[in-house]
Amino acid sequence: MRIEFTKMHGLGNDFIVLDARERALPPIDSAAASALADRHTGIGCDQLILLEPSSEGDFRMRIFNADGSEVEACGNATRAVGLLHGQPARIETLGGLLHASPSDSGISVEMGKPRFDWDRIPLAYAMDTHSMPVGWDELTDPIAVNVGNPHVIFFVADPYAVEMDRLGPLIETDPLFPERINVNVAAVTARDAMTLRVWERGAGLTRACGTGACATAIGAMKRGLVDRRVTVTLPGGPLVIEWREDGEIVMTGPATESFRGSFDPADYGMPAGGTKV
Numbered sequence: 001m002r003i004e005f006t007k008m009h010g011l012g013n014d015f016i017v018l019d020a021r022e023r024a025l026p027p028i029d030s031a032a033a034s035a036l037a038d039r040h041t042g043i044g045c046d047q048l049i050l051l052e053p054s055s056e057g058d059f060r061m062r063i064f065n066a067d068g069s070e071v072e073a074c075g076n077a078t079r080a081v082g083l084l085h086g087q088p089a090r091i092e093t094l095g096g097l098l099h100a101s102p103s104d105s106g107i108s109v110e111m112g113k114p115r116f117d118w119d120r121i122p123l124a125y126a127m128d129t130h131s132m133p134v135g136w137d138e139l140t141d142p143i144a145v146n147v148g149n150p151h152v153i154f155f156v157a158d159p160y161a162v163e164m165d166r167l168g169p170l171i172e173t174d175p176l177f178p179e180r181i182n183v184n185v186a187a188v189t190a191r192d193a194m195t196l197r198v199w200e201r202g203a204g205l206t207r208a209c210g211t212g213a214c215a216t217a218i219g220a221m222k223r224g225l226v227d228r229r230v231t232v233t234l235p236g237g238p239l240v241i242e243w244r245e246d247g248e249i250v251m252t253g254p255a256t257e258s259f260r261g262s263f264d265p266a267d268y269g270m271p272a273g274g275t276k277v
């Protein structure tokens, strides 16, 4: 039995979405996720997204990075599944219950409240996360924010002058970050505008990172560099991030369905099967 999928993206950050809400699928493990995500031997994506029934929300969203690691949050994918659902959705994730609402200006998602304490990022030892006394070459004095998943943010003059292919993996896997880290390099261009590039934990340099945009906007607001509503422009395009007075982060931006297809689970080391739930 072939497995159907929907290929989607948020500003070029792309996903394979598998829907097990009505029909059970063979178990997806990190090996199958990374095989499907492989752009040379698989279908190719930054993250594999698995939708399942949920007792807490309208459905559950599981997120696997291209390296197979299962993680807590994915902003762009949350908008994508919000588009797929077609109406307001309460989405259960490892990082908490998120609310996605389709609107005429794209999909808005309440991404939860940021966390700043060193052991909530997490870091390997106590440190002032607002201005961290660490650096990697020209990337110094970062701020760390957890928005369901962990991010470190460096403010630079030109994000496109940073050697992300070298510094990204170096920082991502530094022992300071016991769960690894998403690496953000950003420039503030106005009180309501920033540019951003992200080396993603478990996925590398992506065209966009929703949680990276959220974490970076919050970091800039914490440092007084921007107002509480800011447009963050990534290589794939802009996202609008607002830090509401109640502490909730609200991200608004586009989501796109690219195409639908199917694959043979045997081609990805998955057991056959899958029955009606």
Ligand SMILES: N[C@H](CCC[C@H](N)C(=O)O)C(=O)O
Residues within 6 Å of the ligand: 013, 046, 047, 065, 071, 072, 073, 074, 075, 076, 077, 149, 150, 182, 200, 201, 202, 203, 208, 209, 210, 211, 212
């Ligand atoms: N690489 C991230 C997950 C995907 C985040 C990104 N695709 C987004 O849109 O938020 C992590 O390991 O935490």
